[in-house]
Amino acid sequence: MSFANLPLLGVLAGVAGIAALLFLLQLLRIRHVEVAVPTTLFWREAAREAPVRVLRGVFRHPLAYLLVLAICTLLWLAFAGPEAHDDRTSAYRVLFLDGSAHTAGGDDFEQAVDKLKADLAGLPDGGREVIWGGARNIKLLKAGEDRLLLDRRLASLAPEAAPSALNEQLRLLSLPGVAPESLEFVVYGRAPAELAVVERLPTGTRLSRAIDYPDGESNHGIAALGVNPAASGRWDRLDLLIRVAGTPDAAAGNEMTVEVAGAALDDDRLERLGDGVAVVRDLAADGRDVEVRLEVGDELALDNAARLTLPTRRVVRVALADDLDPAIRHAIEADPGLAITDEDASVVIRAQGTVAFGDVPALEFAPAADQATAFEIDYTGSESAELALRASVAALGLDQIDAAGLAAEAQRPVGVQLRQADLPGISVWEELLAHYNFSGSRSFPLFISRSVRWLAGEPAWHPYLAAGRPLPTATVWSLAAEADPSLDALGADYVLGAAGTVSSDRGDEAVALLSDTVTERRPGTPLLASQAGGDFAGTGIVTWLILAALLLLGAEWYLYQRGLMP
């Protein structure tokens, strides 16, 4: 047994103090109310039955004293907040308030906050903490902090347009040495937990949900919004894909408005493919914002609109020296994103040692005798050569080259060397084209195309930006998500926060809440629902103590009425 509000010594001192105080009160002379009566003739005899108490008089009514002492002691113990030492009540408690879009519908969030406050009142300050689970998990109330601080901190918070980060918090707990020996983790809100994550929780950690929310609520929302290079083949055009998810029928959410830079598109531009999927074809890739709004009224409004910033795609102007292999020109001409020019070129392709077209980034071909490695790359960034190599191999399409075949043919290793320089540049053995049939390989046009774009500094573009998910990148050739080195120098995923705007070296881009889990209002793993309810045993003991005190008060009143107590 321990006490939440007082140390054991304080509780015992309080009981002793109460006993002494009541003892003195029992001895204390009372202060009479004076009443005039016609005669005291009959009262005199009655007074002999109940003489007045005087201080230092004989201690009377010991049983009555014990009864009052018991009542006061029970109330004192209730105030002290006793806690039974079983596994559950002695556990450290993490109260996770879900501030994600999962709990943004109706009054779910208000319910969760009310329940959290009610439960918090029955918990010792030192044995709990409160975590805000929005786009990022924040510690809202640390262990030992007064719970009165919570109101002020909650005042500026509202559910965010992002999926819950509950699973990340639970994954953290499953790491060795993070969770205490006995932990009760209570979720306030609808944030779902993945079964796999729950199963990995350490022994001694109990997970429960404070409120048992009903399933199957009707809701529709935009679950996907992204762009792809236009199927028409036009380089400066994009196809926009919209997918509406929801229950019970995704098609119910087909009524939507698409605006580009604030101007609504004609409905006939919207091609509906069924199952809530729609496509807008040949949108200009000019960096404008696209906003899609669903014309539905449901409790969750956060997923009824989504924004996307269209990538900007421009044609790269390439200057070609005269004495180049014709395969290079053919590769340039085959790429609609590249244009051959003699003026204002962004990139020049030439033989090494020439100065044709001036001081611009150049793809040069050099004799193998003058160059130690097959590919020498000059990069301008500040990152290490290792990181630059890793990024450039994919960016230049070098991973697609049959390096082993070329090496066998050249009878010498085909390698890549990187060095820092003021201007980006790529230098390649000219023998690879002239003698080793590199120009005849399928990877050659890819290498030329990517190399030119890399030299021109064309940034990667984002096919979509979804809240709470890693930042994807795409090149012209592939939609595969890749780490964006401009945002993630350490190589870990850069996870976007809530829906809104994200800034990078490419400027501001719109982020949308695109989550099937949020839109379909999935309740999460049944394990949570089956353990709903956040009442704590500490509160129960206090309740029982107060009930016992009330019972004794009732007994005292009864005895007093029957004349059995003074």
Place this chain on the structure above:
Amino acid sequence: MALTLSELFDPDFLAALQPFSLHARRVARDGRPAEQTSRDRGFGLEFADFKSYVPGDDLRAIDWNIYRRLGRLFVRVFEERRDLPVYLLVDRSSSMYLEEPPRINAGLRVALALASIALGQHDSVGLFSFSGVLNIDAKAAAGKHRLVSFAERLALLDERDRTDLTGTLGELAGHRLRRGLLVVISDFFDPAGADEVARELALCRHRLLLVQLVKKTDADPTLHPDLHGDLRLLDCESGDAVDLTVTPATLARYRESYREFNERLTRFATDYDAGFVRVDADEDVLDQLGGLFETGSLVV
């Protein structure tokens, strides 16, 4: 607050007393001619007896039929009707004036009612008041016309200090009043106790009618709004204080004590053939007098 003359002298109240009468079984000799049966023989209307003729007897009273049969002279004697002296002894101690309404109000109404009835049948009525000492407020006199002045004297009674009924009765005995009906109107809260009061009343040579003025809080103190908890009870007459805690036990003891007091008064009235009526000062006096004059006539 005690009644004023206008409040006391209520024509409706007096009219309602008309059916009531007060009869003594026998009044003392030497009274004034009136309507009460007396021991005097004389020239009344009611035949009482015969007696031998002695010189000086009224010749008109000789029964000549008896003389013809027996040859001796007898005269018829008649019962003389005399008045009943009614002495109203009204308690004016502080306890009679304490509560609201005060007991004295009911006491004055009872006194006026009995005076009205007695004067109405030509009896004489005297008014005495007492507290620590006896006061003679009106000597016994008859005549209906005296009712107004009697009411005035009642209305003039004011509050005095303590009750000394036992001393008052002793003092009254010293006045050698003609035997009559002594009506004691009081709460009987004499510090000497009910036994002493009864002992002194037993020595009284008058017929007795005891009118005990009570209030509901006397029998049940819980009806009193202030009588709960820890109290210092102050005797309004003596100023004596009694400290106590009102509990069911003390209330029970009080009730027992009060019951014994009432039983002692009742037992005295029964033992000494005295009239006894308990009048609730909070209720209508007329209704309660109706119980005393159950058949319309009170015989004392």
